Amino acid sequence: MINRNKKIIVVLLISLSLSLIYYYSNYYKTHPKAYITNQGDNTVSVVDLVDLEVIKTIKVGIAPLGITILNKKNLGFIGNVGTDDVSVIDTRTDQIIKTIKLNTAPLSITSSPDESKVYVTDWFKNNILVISVKEMKVIDSFKVGATPSGVVFNKKYKYLIVTNRDSNTVEVYNKKNKLITKLPTGKHPFGVHTKGQYAYTANVYDDSITIINLEDWTTKVIKVGAHPYNVLTHQNLGFVTNTVDDSLSVIDLKIGKEIKQIYTGETPENLDVHRKLNLLVVTNWGSDSISVFSLKNLKLIKEIKTGAQSRSFGEFILQ
Amino acid sequence: MRKFILALTSLMFSMSIFAHGPTPQKVQESITVNIAPAKAWSVVKNFTDFNKIMKTRSFDDEIMKIKYEMLKKDGPFSDYNAYIIVKKGANDNESVIQWTARFYRTYKLNPPIPEGQDDATAVAAVKKIVEPGLASLKKALQSK
Numbered sequence: 001m002i003n004r005n006k007k008i009i010v011v012l013l014i015s016l017s018l019s020l021i022y023y024y025s026n027y028y029k030t031h032p033k034a035y036i037t038n039q040g041d042n043t044v045s046v047v048d049l050v051d052l053e054v055i056k057t058i059k060v061g062i063a064p065l066g067i068t069i070l071n072k073k074n075l076g077f078i079g080n081v082g083t084d085d086v087s088v089i090d091t092r093t094d095q096i097i098k099t100i101k102l103n104t105a106p107l108s109i110t111s112s113p114d115e116s117k118v119y120v121t122d123w124f125k126n127n128i129l130v131i132s133v134k135e136m137k138v139i140d141s142f143k144v145g146a147t148p149s150g151v152v153f154n155k156k157y158k159y160l161i162v163t164n165r166d167s168n169t170v171e172v173y174n175k176k177n178k179l180i181t182k183l184p185t186g187k188h189p190f191g192v193h194t195k196g197q198y199a200y201t202a203n204v205y206d207d208s209i210t211i212i213n214l215e216d217w218t219t220k221v222i223k224v225g226a227h228p229y230n231v232l233t234h235q236n237l238g239f240v241t242n243t244v245d246d247s248l249s250v251i252d253l254k255i256g257k258e259i260k261q262i263y264t265g266e267t268p269e270n271l272d273v274h275r276k277l278n279l280l281v282v283t284n285w286g287s288d289s290i291s292v293f294s295l296k297n298l299k300l301i302k303e304i305k306t307g308a309q310s311r312s313f314g315e316f317i318l319q
Numbered sequence: 320m321r322k323f324i325l326a327l328t329s330l331m332f333s334m335s336i337f338a339h340g341p342t343p344q345k346v347q348e349s350i351t352v353n354i355a356p357a358k359a360w361s362v363v364k365n366f367t368d369f370n371k372i373m374k375t376r377s378f379d380d381e382i383m384k385i386k387y388e389m390l391k392k393d394g395p396f397s398d399y400n401a402y403i404i405v406k407k408g409a410n411d412n413e414s415v416i417q418w419t420a421r422f423y424r425t426y427k428l429n430p431p432i433p434e435g436q437d438d439a440t441a442v443a444a445v446k447k448i449v450e451p452g453l454a455s456l457k458k459a460l461q462s463k
Contacts, residue, residue: 039343
């Protein structure tokens with residue numbers, strides 16, 4: 001009798017763990033998430049993009065700002081400018097698995113397309129730090145122009161593109177970390193975005209964006225709203241966060257003009273899209289929230305409260 | 320005593336936050352008055368005292384929000400942008416007036432940050448504008 005009971009318990013335990021594994025593997029497969037760095041309270045809000053609610057709040061280092069998500073490796077890299085380190089999150093469990101010491105303030109983060117390397121802009125000492133994802137440590141660094149702000153990797157040409165906020169330039173490096181060219185932008189370029197043949201900078205003091213053709217190095221300037229922080233493109237549209245106007249500029253990339261502005265929360269800073277779900281997510285620093293828009297009609301679906309001073313500078317959505 | 324220790328710890332904690340980084344700072348304060356929002360808004364919108372210290376950028380009657388900016392660069396803070404919004408209070412005759420300021424410390428070079436030029440100093444300087452500003456606004460509202 002005792003033996004039989006034991007058997008039943010074992011069978012029950014096995015089936016319970018199997019169903020738990022099944023549940024969790026499906027859960028993470030079907031639920032894309034946004035990771036929001038909250039610079040005001042040292043946390044990351046994990047937002048389920050199907051249920052549109054915060055499902056977890058993760059304590060990270062002090063004043064988290066930059067972020068990049070490695071979709072194939074299920075990792076998130078978060079830069080903490082107050083503690084000079086990077087928190088690495090496993091996006092399957094949403095736990096911190098490693099903290100990488102940098103000894104300098106990380107501003108912006110991006111990864112190589114194969115997700116083997118992560119690049120971090122070192123705001124104070126004008127470097128780019130290179131982290132090996134396998135080794136989880138800094139393996140290289142190289143000098144760049146003053147006040148490196150945004151950094152992105154262009155897949156087409158394998159270029160690393162960096163904005164220099166205080167010298168009003170954008171720098172383009174090749175995969176050997178050699179400077180190829182340096183071009184003028186509008187005043188105070190902060191966020192940068194790249195897709196295909198183009199790179200885009202948001203010029204805070206000029207209320208404009210600069211579009212750089214990476215083929216022939218020609219540039220074009222488009223006027224947007226007040227104090228733009230970042231820019232993103234999706235198909236034929238460009239979106240720009242106008243921090244002082246509490247709005248997004250919508251740009252028709254074919255005609256190269258702003259076609260309308262849509263309201264966000266207060267002080268919108270950064271933005272990312274979920275391609276399959278057709279969602280555009282904007283972080284609102286002023287209202288401690290994110291605004292989720294439909295990319296089909298550009299209508300607001302929901303504003304979701306996050307931690308304090310939400311920013312998420314970088315690619316913050318797990319596809 | 321417990322409250323005091325709690326306050327002290329949180330102060331020390333916030334000091335360490337302010338010690339580093341190119342981080343925008345936020346000062347957000349609000350007052351509550353026994354005046355209907357529409358009436359409060361008409362006072363806020365026309366309160367010219369603020370124009371001695373800040374420049375009006377724009378206002379929106381629909382959401383009862385007025386935006387300001389400050390162009391001066393000689394103080395411990397810079398890139399100052401603020402907005403004041405009037406919201407409905409607990410009942411129809413009560414309004415909450417909230418002032419939110421966003422700015423950076425002026426010193427943006429490498430640490431160590433010189434004394435009196437850190438984030439905490441910038442926050443204190445902005446609070447010296449926001450707190451008496453809201454107090455004088457409250458006076459003007461209550462005299463209506």
